[in-house]
Amino acid sequence: MEQIIAGKTVTEWENAFPLMSRIMDTKEVFWENPNVVATADLPEDKEVTMEDILEAEALFTRFAPFIRRVFPETEMTQGQIESPFKHVSHMKQMLEDTFSGTVPGDIWLKCDNELAIAGSIKARGGFYEILAYAEKLAIDNGMLLQEDNYEKLANDAFQSFFSNYSIAVGSTGNLGLSIGIISAKLGFHVTVHMSKDAKEWKKSLLRKHGVVVEEHEGDFSEAVDQGRNQCQRTSNCYFVDDEDSRHLFLGYAVAALRLKRQIQANHLSVNEQHPLVVYLPCGVGGGPSGVAFGLKKIFGDNVYCYFAEPTHSPSVLLGLMTGRFHEIAVQDFGIDNLTAADGLAVGRPSRYALDKVKHIVNGVYTIDDHMLYRLLYLLHEAEGIKLEPSALAGMYGPKQWMNKAEPPFGLEAHHVVWATGGNLVPEQDMESYIQYGKQCMEDK
Structure with missing residues (x-):
């Protein structure tokens, strides 16, 4: 008797979705979302509004004096x-x-690999969630007013205050770096639960910042569960839930405001004839969904958003395509969730994120690890830019439209590849990535 997955057998899923067989065979696929709705027809989202995104950006501005003081590398950008x-x-x-x-x-x-301090897109959502929590604690306890100069949070009194509280998070790597670094700098006790996919250098870097790293043999979902369980057993513990967090989502959405200004500074026209086509590497779905949500708020029907996943970790693709979101995991279909793209090695997607973008994201494509390394090498050769393997998933997007007479967005698009991480990769590791990419080019 066939296994039942979310109410259907595998055969029934294959009959319902023609791409399912290729997905199960870990072949590259391109899925266009049939549920996309024109901006004017999107249902109103009262939980996350444009005002919320603007307030999230305002919080980053309030904390800029603190960031500038405790992270000297942000001096040029004034925090x-x-x-x-x-x-x-x-x-x-x-x-x-x-x-x-x-x-x-x-x-x-879009070089989020160069984001200060944490070196990845996760610095947006992760920092925002911790800073919002710290601000609320300080205000609720009469230590801070929003009108204050937040540089004061670097003082010993605040360090002592925050040391009474703990932070926990489950991560494949980059979110853990983001949460760990900013939480420790504020004075929190922080524990990062890392899945087996996490790179050793990321664990070492966290420990150098005074973060407790708990290692688990399971994948991302197990790391999240372990972090959640720890927090439930610990007093004054705040859990950052990468699978279900409005705060992370808001932090990511701020990127849309920043990108708009950069587009204007480069004198790019964005309209029906010159749309933005944005390619976002995707793990659990929170980061790309937050960015896509914000971009849709700003550019409406003139932006097309595509998510990119490894062939061995197509959790968001399966969740969106079947409409069952987090009820389905890649392992249910015999897919191993093993990929060199550690930040994207997620077997089960975020319910929260997918619900937010089910009518927004234009499609999802998958990419083989071998191709990630080829693109990593090509980018280094062409532009001298170094990214970690997972960050190259977006670079496969523009290739999808080669030699197609009529791409859905027209022939004069601005393709925006989101480079999600890479600057903190140790030089020795990066060199091995580049050399392996060269080998992959030679092997074809």
């Missing part, structure tokens, strides 16, 4: 945590030469 937006014309040419086609439009890189 603001933001990444560059780069035109990568050489990479466009490299893609066209390598894959024998033409990309319909220009390619830009």
Whole structure:
């Protein structure tokens, strides 16, 4: 008798969704979301509004004096945590030469790999959630007013106060770095529960910051469960739930406001003839969903958002395609969830995130690990930019439209590849990534 998965047998799922067999065979696929709704017809979301996103950005501004003081690397940006937006014309040419086609439009890189302190997109959501929690604690206890200069939070009195509280989070790596670094700097006791996919250097870096790292043999979902359980047993413990967090979502959504300003600074027109097409590497779904949500609020129907997942970890694809969201895990379909893209090694997606973008995200495609390394090498050769493997998932997006006569968004698009991490990778590890990518190019 066949196993029942969310009410259907595997055969029934395969009959219902033609791509299912290829997904189960860990082959690359491209899925277009049939549930996308025009901006004017989207149901109103009263839980997360544009005003909420603007307030989230205001919180980052309030904390800028504190960030500037305790993280000297933010001196140039006066405590603001933001990444560059780069035109990568050489990479466009490299893609066209390598894959024998033409990309319909220009390619830009949103370099969240260069985000100060944590070196990845997770610095947005992770920092916002911890800073919002710290602000609430301090205000509720009569130690802080929103009108104050938040540089005062670096003083011993606040360090002592926050030491009475604990933070816990489950992570494959980058969210753990973000949560761990900012929490420890504020004075919290923080524990990061890491899955087996997490890189050793990320664990070592956390420990250098005074973070307790608990290692688990299971995958991301187990790490989250362990973190949640620990917090429930610990007094004054705050759990950052990557599977179900409005605060993380809001922090990620702030990126849309920042990108809008960078687009304007580069004198790019965004309209029906020149839309944005954004490619976002995707793990549990929170980061890309928050960004996509914010972009839709700003650019409406003139932005197309696509998520990118490893062929061995297509959890968001399965969740969205079947409409069963977090009820389905990749392991249910015999997929091992093993990938070099550690930040994307998630077997079960976020219910919260997928519910927010089920009518917004235009599609999801998958990418093989071998291709991640090829693109890593090509980007380094073309632009001298170093990213970790998972961050290259977005770079496969522009290739999807090569040699197609009529891409859905027109031929003069601005392709925006979200580079989600890489700057903190040790030089020795990065060099091994580049050399392996070169080997993959030679092996084809």
